[in-house]
Amino acid sequence: MPNAPEPFAGRIGRTLAESTPSFVEPPHPGQDAPNVVVVLLDDTGFAQFGCYGSDIDTPNIDQLAAGGLQFTNFHVTPLCSPTRASLLTGRSQHAVGMRSVSNFTTGFPHQLGHISPQASTLAEVLGAAGYATFCTGKWHLAPMEQCSAAGPFDHWPLGKGFDRFYGFLEGETDQFYPELVSDNHPIDPPAKPEDGYHVSEDLIDQTLRMISDSKGVRPDRPFFAYVPFGATHAPHQAPEEYLAKYRGAFDEGWDVVRQRWFEKQIALGVISEQTQLAPRNPGVEPWDELPEVQQRLAARLQEAFAAFLDHTDDQIGRLVQGLDDLGHLDNTLLILLADNGASQEGGPFGVMHEMKFFNGILETPEEAIKDIETIGGPQSHTNYPWGWAQCGNSPFKWYKQNTHEGGVHVPMIVHWPQGVNESEQGTKRHQFVNVADIAPTIYEFLGIAPPETFNGVEQLPVTGHSFAPLLNAADHPAVNTLQYFEMAGSRALVAENWKAVCRHLPDADYDTEPWELYDLAVDASECNDLADAHPEKLEELKALWWDEAQRHGVLPLDDRGLTLFGPRFRDLSPHPTSRRYVYRPPMLPIPAQASAAIGGRSFDLTAQVDRQAGQEGVLWATGTENSGISFFLLDSQLVMEYNAFGQRTVVRGPGPVPEGNSTLVAQLRRTGARTGTMQLSIDGSPGALAELPLYMGVISSVGSSIGYDHGSAVSTQYQSPFAFAGTLQQIEIELLSRQSIEAARAQAQAEMSRQ
Incomplete structure (x- = not known):
C-alpha cells in the first residue's frame, strides 16, 4: 500500500496562464548524510x-x-x-x-x-x-x-x-x-x-x-x-x-x-x-x-x-x-x-x-x-x-x-x-x-x-x-540496562550487571526448572553461580523477565524443535491437502520447503515423457551431491539414485525405456524408522525392488528441480544440469497416507516375496 501523495501545492486555473505548477521533489537526507x-x-x-x-x-x-x-x-x-x-x-x-x-x-x-x-x-x-x-x-x-x-x-x-x-x-x-x-x-x-x-x-x-x-x-x-x-x-x-x-x-x-x-x-x-x-x-x-x-x-x-x-x-x-x-x-x-x-x-x-x-x-x-x-x-x-x-x-x-x-x-x-x-x-x-x-x-x-x-x-x-x-x-x-533473552524456552535477563539465566530442556517444567545468577561485572563468563547466595535478587530478575515477556510479546513459551519444520498441508499453499503435487516444465528450481514434502514419507513419483532414441537426462531431482534423490534416463535405462549422505543406492527399471510416450514410475516406501525400499516401473511393468538402508527424514537444505538437476549433481553418473532432452510432460508426486512402521515393513516384505 503506497503512502498517500502530498497535496498539490500549486494552483490550477482554467488555462496554463492562470495556473501555477508545483513540483514534488524526491526526499533527500541532506548533502552530508553518511x-x-x-x-x-x-x-x-x-x-x-x-x-x-x-x-x-x-x-x-x-x-x-x-x-x-x-x-x-x-x-x-x-x-x-x-x-x-x-x-x-x-x-x-x-x-x-x-x-x-x-x-x-x-x-x-x-x-x-x-x-x-x-x-x-x-x-x-x-x-x-x-x-x-x-x-x-x-x-x-x-x-x-x-x-x-x-x-x-x-x-x-x-x-x-x-x-x-x-x-x-x-x-x-x-x-x-x-x-x-x-x-x-x-x-x-x-x-x-x-x-x-x-x-x-x-x-x-x-x-x-x-x-x-x-x-x-x-x-x-x-x-x-x-x-x-x-x-x-x-x-x-x-x-x-x-x-x-x-x-x-x-x-x-x-x-x-x-x-x-x-x-x-x-x-x-x-x-x-x-x-x-x-x-x-x-x-x-x-x-x-x-x-x-x-x-x-x-x-x-x-x-x-x-x-x-x-x-x-x-x-x-x-x-x-x-x-x-x-x-x-x-x-x-x-x-x-x-x-x-x-x-x-x-x-x-x-x-x-x-x-x-x-x-x-x-x-x-x-x-x-x-x-x-x-x-x-x-x-x-x-x-x-x-x-x-x-x-x-x-x-x-x-x-x-x-x-x-x-x-x-x-x-x-x-x-x-x-x-x-x-x-x-x-x-x-x-x-x-x-x-x-x-x-x-x-x-x-x-x-x-x-x-x-x-x-x-x-x-x-x-x-x-x-x-x-x-x-x-x-x-x-x-x-x-535491561534486556531479556529467550529461545525455545531458554530464558535470560540482564539488569545492570546482574544476569539471571535458565537453560531449558525440552518438556521440562517452566516453573520448577533451575535458574542461575551471575554478576557480569566480575564474572562475564558465568562461572560462579550466585543463585543460592542471592535468592532474593534471582527472584527479582525472574519477575522482571516475565514483565519483559509480557511487554515484548514473548509468550506463549514454546519449546518445540524440529517437529515445527514439517509442512502444513493446507489449501492455498505449496502443500495441498490432497498430498498430490503436479509439476509441468519448464520450471525454475523449487526451494526445499516449497518442494514436495517427501522427507521420511512413502510416495509415488510418476513422469509422463515422450522421447526419441538417444534422448536422456534428469526427470526430477532433489538435494545435492551430499544428499538427495535423482530420477533420470541414461543409456535408455530408467534409473533412480538415492544418495543418503554418500551411501548411494541405485535401482533401474525392468528394461529399456521405449521411444514415444511412456509412464515412468518410482515407488518409495518407508519400512522402518530409518529404512525403506524403492522400485521403478515402465508403463506398468515393474523392475527389481531395492532396499534402502537409510531412509532420510530431512533430505537436504537444497530443493528440487524438474527436468534437470540444478546445483551440484545428486548422482555420480552424470554432470549437472543433465537436462532431459526429450519432452517431459509432467511430474506427479503423491504422498501415501502415513501407516505404522510394522504395516509398512509387512508391505515391503510382501513386495520382496513377489520378486
Missing part, C-alpha cells in the same frame, strides 16, 4: 576474529577495529532469523513476529515467519528518506514455503524496502553451488567452482556494482548496503589455497588453543583480567584423551572453518577497499557484527554431512575420516565439533541456541572515520549493547525519526536504545 553499511557474519563466535583473541588471520576486520570502535559487551539473540529481524527493525524479535527461524509459523503473533508490517525495516525507513538500499547475501526473513518463483514476494527483500537484492533466501547455502536470487527471481550462479567461483566473492562483486551503479548516476544520493554473508554458517567451504594455509594449524587441540585465545583476549583488553575461562561444556572431552582418528578429523574440520573465515575477511577487505577507491569510505558508517555465537550443530565429533544432524544421526569419526581430504571443498558439507565451537565462544560456555553468553555475546565493530573522533579510533567500548540498539543508533546519526505509521499501518514503538553517545565518549554510561 552512507551506511551493515556487514553481518553468521555463526561467528566472540573469540574468532583476530582482534577478539583468535590466531585465525582476519587482518581486514582487525584493521576496521584499529580504525574504529571495538565493542566487547555486545549481545544478540541466539539464532539467525531473530537477530536479523531485531537488527533491521530496532525492536525485539518476538514483537515483530520472529521468535525463531523463518522456516515455520506457529499461529501465534511471535512466530509469523516474517517481519510484521507493524515494524518497518531500516531499508524502508531509509529508503523513504531518500537512500538507495541494497541487500546482498543471506535473507532468512521470509516463510520458506513462500521463497519459490511462485512467491508471494511481500516478505522478500524487495518487499521489505530494498531496491536491489542478490543472494539467497534460505538459512544456509552451498558456498560453491548457491541457490541464488536476483531481485525477485531465482538465477543460476555465474560460474562453477572449477572456474574459481565462491559465493562470498560474488556477493562483494555485486555489492560494489550496486554502489557504483547508484553513485555513478546519482553521486548525491547516499546508500544503505546490508551485507549478510553466508559465512561462517555451515557448510564450511573455502578455496583450496585457504584450506592449505591452515594444514596442521590446530593439531594442538581445542584445550591448548582455547587457553591461548583466552590469554590473548586478556592481553588485548577484550575481557578483564579477572575473567575466568569457563570449564568445558558437557560433551566436550579433553583433547589429549581423544582417539587419534577423532583428533585428526576434528583438527581438519577446524581448519576448514578457519579457512572459511580467513577467506571471508579478504572479501570484507575487498568491500572496504572498494568503498575507498570510490571515495566513500570516510563518510560511511560501517557496522560489522555476528548474528549469534558459534554453532553446536556439529555435535560432539563434527559432521561431514550437516544434514545428518537434522536426521538425528551421530556420525562417528571412524565413518567420517575416509572422506577427510574433501573437507572444506565443493564435495563437503561440514560443521565442526562442540570443542571447537566452545573455543570460538571463548571465554564463555554454551553455544548458538543457548541464552548463556556463548550463544548471545558476539563481536561488533563500528568504523566511521568522519563520525568517530581520531582520538577515539582504535579504542574499545565495554558498555552493554544489544542488537535492537543498532537501528535507533543509525536513525539518530542520520537525524531520522522512525515513523509512527508506515504504508498506512500503525507502527510498534522502536524499543532499542541509541548508543550514539558512546561513539565519542568511552566513559558514557550504558544506554541499555
Whole structure:
C-alpha cells in the first residue's frame, strides 16, 4: 500500500496562464548524510576474529577495529532469523513476529515467519528518506514455503524496502553451488567452482556494482548496503589455497588453543583480567584423551572453518577497499557484527554431512575420516565439533541456541572515520549493547525519526536504545540496562550487571526448572553461580523477565524443535491437502520447503515423457551431491539414485525405456524408522525392488528441480544440469497416507516375496 501523495501545492486555473505548477521533489537526507553499511557474519563466535583473541588471520576486520570502535559487551539473540529481524527493525524479535527461524509459523503473533508490517525495516525507513538500499547475501526473513518463483514476494527483500537484492533466501547455502536470487527471481550462479567461483566473492562483486551503479548516476544520493554473508554458517567451504594455509594449524587441540585465545583476549583488553575461562561444556572431552582418528578429523574440520573465515575477511577487505577507491569510505558508517555465537550443530565429533544432524544421526569419526581430504571443498558439507565451537565462544560456555553468553555475546565493530573522533579510533567500548540498539543508533546519526505509521499501518514503538553517545565518549554510561533473552524456552535477563539465566530442556517444567545468577561485572563468563547466595535478587530478575515477556510479546513459551519444520498441508499453499503435487516444465528450481514434502514419507513419483532414441537426462531431482534423490534416463535405462549422505543406492527399471510416450514410475516406501525400499516401473511393468538402508527424514537444505538437476549433481553418473532432452510432460508426486512402521515393513516384505 503506497503512502498517500502530498497535496498539490500549486494552483490550477482554467488555462496554463492562470495556473501555477508545483513540483514534488524526491526526499533527500541532506548533502552530508553518511552512507551506511551493515556487514553481518553468521555463526561467528566472540573469540574468532583476530582482534577478539583468535590466531585465525582476519587482518581486514582487525584493521576496521584499529580504525574504529571495538565493542566487547555486545549481545544478540541466539539464532539467525531473530537477530536479523531485531537488527533491521530496532525492536525485539518476538514483537515483530520472529521468535525463531523463518522456516515455520506457529499461529501465534511471535512466530509469523516474517517481519510484521507493524515494524518497518531500516531499508524502508531509509529508503523513504531518500537512500538507495541494497541487500546482498543471506535473507532468512521470509516463510520458506513462500521463497519459490511462485512467491508471494511481500516478505522478500524487495518487499521489505530494498531496491536491489542478490543472494539467497534460505538459512544456509552451498558456498560453491548457491541457490541464488536476483531481485525477485531465482538465477543460476555465474560460474562453477572449477572456474574459481565462491559465493562470498560474488556477493562483494555485486555489492560494489550496486554502489557504483547508484553513485555513478546519482553521486548525491547516499546508500544503505546490508551485507549478510553466508559465512561462517555451515557448510564450511573455502578455496583450496585457504584450506592449505591452515594444514596442521590446530593439531594442538581445542584445550591448548582455547587457553591461548583466552590469554590473548586478556592481553588485548577484550575481557578483564579477572575473567575466568569457563570449564568445558558437557560433551566436550579433553583433547589429549581423544582417539587419534577423532583428533585428526576434528583438527581438519577446524581448519576448514578457519579457512572459511580467513577467506571471508579478504572479501570484507575487498568491500572496504572498494568503498575507498570510490571515495566513500570516510563518510560511511560501517557496522560489522555476528548474528549469534558459534554453532553446536556439529555435535560432539563434527559432521561431514550437516544434514545428518537434522536426521538425528551421530556420525562417528571412524565413518567420517575416509572422506577427510574433501573437507572444506565443493564435495563437503561440514560443521565442526562442540570443542571447537566452545573455543570460538571463548571465554564463555554454551553455544548458538543457548541464552548463556556463548550463544548471545558476539563481536561488533563500528568504523566511521568522519563520525568517530581520531582520538577515539582504535579504542574499545565495554558498555552493554544489544542488537535492537543498532537501528535507533543509525536513525539518530542520520537525524531520522522512525515513523509512527508506515504504508498506512500503525507502527510498534522502536524499543532499542541509541548508543550514539558512546561513539565519542568511552566513559558514557550504558544506554541499555535491561534486556531479556529467550529461545525455545531458554530464558535470560540482564539488569545492570546482574544476569539471571535458565537453560531449558525440552518438556521440562517452566516453573520448577533451575535458574542461575551471575554478576557480569566480575564474572562475564558465568562461572560462579550466585543463585543460592542471592535468592532474593534471582527472584527479582525472574519477575522482571516475565514483565519483559509480557511487554515484548514473548509468550506463549514454546519449546518445540524440529517437529515445527514439517509442512502444513493446507489449501492455498505449496502443500495441498490432497498430498498430490503436479509439476509441468519448464520450471525454475523449487526451494526445499516449497518442494514436495517427501522427507521420511512413502510416495509415488510418476513422469509422463515422450522421447526419441538417444534422448536422456534428469526427470526430477532433489538435494545435492551430499544428499538427495535423482530420477533420470541414461543409456535408455530408467534409473533412480538415492544418495543418503554418500551411501548411494541405485535401482533401474525392468528394461529399456521405449521411444514415444511412456509412464515412468518410482515407488518409495518407508519400512522402518530409518529404512525403506524403492522400485521403478515402465508403463506398468515393474523392475527389481531395492532396499534402502537409510531412509532420510530431512533430505537436504537444497530443493528440487524438474527436468534437470540444478546445483551440484545428486548422482555420480552424470554432470549437472543433465537436462532431459526429450519432452517431459509432467511430474506427479503423491504422498501415501502415513501407516505404522510394522504395516509398512509387512508391505515391503510382501513386495520382496513377489520378486
